[in-house]
Amino acid sequence: MNGSNEKDMLARELRDRAEHVGGHPITFDGVKHGARRIQRRRRIVSGAVAVAVIAVAVPVGLQVTDLTRSTTPGPANPSPSVTRTDEPTPSPTPAAPEGPIPATGATAPRGEDAGITYLAGPVVHRPSGSSTDLGGVYDAIAPYDNGWIGYRWATGLTYKLAADGKVEWSNEGVGLAISSDGTDLSYPTRTKDGSFALALDSTDGSRQMTRLTTALPAGTVQPVGFTADERVAYTIETDTGESTVYVTDFSGPPARLDGLITAHGANDVTGVVAGTTSVDDLEQSSCSAVMEVANQRSLWETCDYTLTQFSPDGRYVLGTDAYGDGIGGRTAAILDASDGTVLAEYTTEDLGFTHQLVWETDTTALLSTHQDGTWYMLRLAPDGTIEQALDPVRADPESAPWKFGARP
Amino acid sequence: MERRVVADRDSEFEAYMQARQPSLLRTAYLLTGDQHSAEDLVQTALAKLYLSWDKVQRRELIDGYVRRIMVNEHNSLWRRAWKKREVATDRVPDRAAAADRVDHGESAALWEFVQTLPRKQRAVIVLRYYEDLSEAEVADILGISVGTVKSQASRALASMRSRVHTQPTLAQDREEER
Numbered sequence: 001m002n003g004s005n006e007k008d009m010l011a012r013e014l015r016d017r018a019e020h021v022g023g024h025p026i027t028f029d030g031v032k033h034g035a036r037r038i039q040r041r042r043r044i045v046s047g048a049v050a051v052a053v054i055a056v057a058v059p060v061g062l063q064v065t066d067l068t069r070s071t072t073p074g075p076a077n078p079s080p081s082v083t084r085t086d087e088p089t090p091s092p093t094p095a096a097p098e099g100p101i102p103a104t105g106a107t108a109p110r111g112e113d114a115g116i117t118y119l120a121g122p123v124v125h126r127p128s129g130s131s132t133d134l135g136g137v138y139d140a141i142a143p144y145d146n147g148w149i150g151y152r153w154a155t156g157l158t159y160k161l162a163a164d165g166k167v168e169w170s171n172e173g174v175g176l177a178i179s180s181d182g183t184d185l186s187y188p189t190r191t192k193d194g195s196f197a198l199a200l201d202s203t204d205g206s207r208q209m210t211r212l213t214t215a216l217p218a219g220t221v222q223p224v225g226f227t228a229d230e231r232v233a234y235t236i237e238t239d240t241g242e243s244t245v246y247v248t249d250f251s252g253p254p255a256r257l258d259g260l261i262t263a264h265g266a267n268d269v270t271g272v273v274a275g276t277t278s279v280d281d282l283e284q285s286s287c288s289a290v291m292e293v294a295n296q297r298s299l300w301e302t303c304d305y306t307l308t309q310f311s312p313d314g315r316y317v318l319g320t321d322a323y324g325d326g327i328g329g330r331t332a333a334i335l336d337a338s339d340g341t342v343l344a345e346y347t348t349e350d351l352g353f354t355h356q357l358v359w360e361t362d363t364t365a366l367l368s369t370h371q372d373g374t375w376y377m378l379r380l381a382p383d384g385t386i387e388q389a390l391d392p393v394r395a396d397p398e399s400a401p402w403k404f405g406a407r408p
Numbered sequence: 409m410e411r412r413v414v415a416d417r418d419s420e421f422e423a424y425m426q427a428r429q430p431s432l433l434r435t436a437y438l439l440t441g442d443q444h445s446a447e448d449l450v451q452t453a454l455a456k457l458y459l460s461w462d463k464v465q466r467r468e469l470i471d472g473y474v475r476r477i478m479v480n481e482h483n484s485l486w487r488r489a490w491k492k493r494e495v496a497t498d499r500v501p502d503r504a505a506a507a508d509r510v511d512h513g514e515s516a517a518l519w520e521f522v523q524t525l526p527r528k529q530r531a532v533i534v535l536r537y538y539e540d541l542s543e544a545e546v547a548d549i550l551g552i553s554v555g556t557v558k559s560q561a562s563r564a565l566a567s568m569r570s571r572v573h574t575q576p577t578l579a580q581d582r583e584e585e586r
Binding site: 013022030034330351 | 418421422426429433435438451454456457473522526534538551569
C-alpha cells in the first residue's frame with residue numbers, strides 16, 4: 001500500500017465517521033451564555049497565569065529600583081511594536097541576547113533547586129528543602145500566620161491551613177496578592193451582607209485586625225497585587241462577565257483603572273499595574289499595558305505579549321503569548337518594566353507549551369513547560385541564560401507535576 | 409449599541425450559525441471523538457465568534473476564523489483545566505453518544521488510531537486530510553511551522569501503517585467487546 005492510498009483511506013474514514021454528526025443542537029441563547037462565560041473565564045485564567053505566589057524565603061535585601069534612574073545605555077533588543085507614552089528611559093540591564101532563545105528543557109544544564117515554595121500534589125516544598133503533606137491539593141499557597149493560606153479553583157474557596165495542613169477556616173473567593181517585601185497579603189472574603197470584599201493582613205499574622213475594603217462595586221473580587229503600602233489592585237467581575245480593574249487603599253472608595261479590561265500583575269515598589277487593554281478572538285491577539293496607578297496613565301503598551309508579573313523590585317515584567325487561549329503558550333519573555341524593551345524571549349519547540357511563569361528572585365524567573373512527554377521547570381533570566389531548576393518529570397501534558405506557590 | 413443594531417447583528421449571527429453548525433460539528437467531532445465534547449467545542453467557538461462579530465470585515469473569512477478558534481480552543485491546556493473544574497462542580501447531563509458506526513477490521517482500527525493521536529497531531533490530520541487544507545494553511549491555524557506539519561502528518565501515517573495495517577484484528581476485537 002502506498003502513501004497516497006493511505007492518505008485516501010484516512011480521509012475516507014474521517015468523512016465516514018463525521019457523516020452521522022450534525023444537526024442544530026446548539027441554540028443562540030446557549031452561545032450568548034457561553035460568551036458571558038468566556039469573559040468570566042478569561043478573567044480567572046489571567047489570574048491563574050499571574051498566580052501571585054510567595055516564597056518562604058522572601059528575597060533578601062530587595063534592591064529597590066527607581067525606574068527613572070539609569071546607569072547604562074539601553075538594551076540592544078528592543079521590541080518593535082512597543083508603544084511608549086513617554087520618552088523611553090534607559091535602564092540598567094544585563095547583556096541582551098539576540099532573537100528568541102530556545103527554551104529546551106532536555107539540553108538545559110541542571111542548576112540549583114527552585115528557590116520558591118511549590119506544590120507537588122498535596123505536598124508543599126519549601127526552598128529549604130523541607131516538605132509537608134497538606135493532605136489536600138491546592139492551586140496556590142503561601143505561608144501565613146504560622147501556617148498557610150491557599151485556594152482551590154474547583155471549590156472557589158480560599159483556605160487558612162495550620163502548619164500541618166489542617167483547615168482552620170475557608171472563605172468564598174480565590175486569589176492571593178503578596179506585597180513585594182513579603183510582609184502583607186490580601187485575599188477575597190465575604191462581608192456580613194454577602195458581598196465580596198478584600199481582606200488585608202500581615203503574612204506573619206501579627207496584625208490584630210483584618211481590614212476590609214469599603215464600597216466595592218458588586219461582583220466577584222480577585223486581588224491582583226499590591227501597588228503601594230496597604231494599596232491593592234483587584235478585579236471585579238460582574239454576573240454578566242464584565243471585568244473592571246480597581247485599586248483600593250482599604251479606607252476610601254476604590255479608584256477605577258480605566259483602560260484595562262483585566263489585570264495580571266502589580267508592583268508596590270514602582271506603583272504600577274500590568275493588564276490587558278484589548279482582546280481580539282478572531283485574530284487571536286491581545287494588547288497589554290503597564291499603567292502607573294498614581295497618575296492613571298499608561299506608560300507603554302505592547303501587542304506582542306500578555307504582560308503578567310513584575311519582578312519583586314519592579315524592574316522587570318514577564319510576558320507570555322499575546323493570546324492565551326491557544327495551543328498552550330510557547331513564549332516566555334522578560335521585559336524592562338519601565339519601557340517595554342524585550343530583554344530575553346524564550347520559545348518552546350513547536351509541540352511544547354509553557355504552563356506557569358513566576359519570579360523566583362529579582363533577576364530569575366521559573367517556567368514550567370511540557371516538551372516531548374516531559375515536564376521541565378526551567379530558570380530564566382534577563383541575560384538569556386537557562387537551566388533546569390528541578391529534575392524533569394515524565395508525565396502527560398494534562399498532568400503538570402508542580403504548581404508554583406504565591407509570589408509577590 | 410442601539411437595540412435595532414443589536415437585533416440586526418444577532419439576526420445575522422444566527423443565520424450564520426444555522427447554516428454552518430452541522431459542518432462545524434463534524435469537524436469538532438473528529439477533533440474530540442465524542443458528540444458531547446464536539447457540541448461543547450462548537451458552542452465555545454461560536455461564542456468567541458459572537459464576541460468578535462462586529463470586527464469581521466470580510467464575511468468570506470468567517471469559516472477560517474471559526475476553524476482556527478475551534479482547533480486552538482480544543483488544544484488549549486487552560487480550557488481542559490477549566491473543563492475539569494466545570495465537571496467537578498456541575499452535573500453534566502447524560503447524552504446519548506453519537507451512534508458508533510458498526511464496523512470491523514481496518515476501518516475500526518483506523519478510527520481507533522486517530523483517537524489515540526496527541527491533540528496537536530490529530531488536529532494536523534483532521535485539517536490536512538478531512539478539511540483538505542494545505543500544509544501552509546494548517547501551519548497557520550496551529551501556529552506551527554510547515555516543517556512540523558509535514559513531519560507530524562508523515563509520522564502519523566507511518567504510525568498508522570504499523571499499527572493499523574499490521575494489527576487490524578486487535579482493533580476488531582476491541583470493537584466487538586463494546
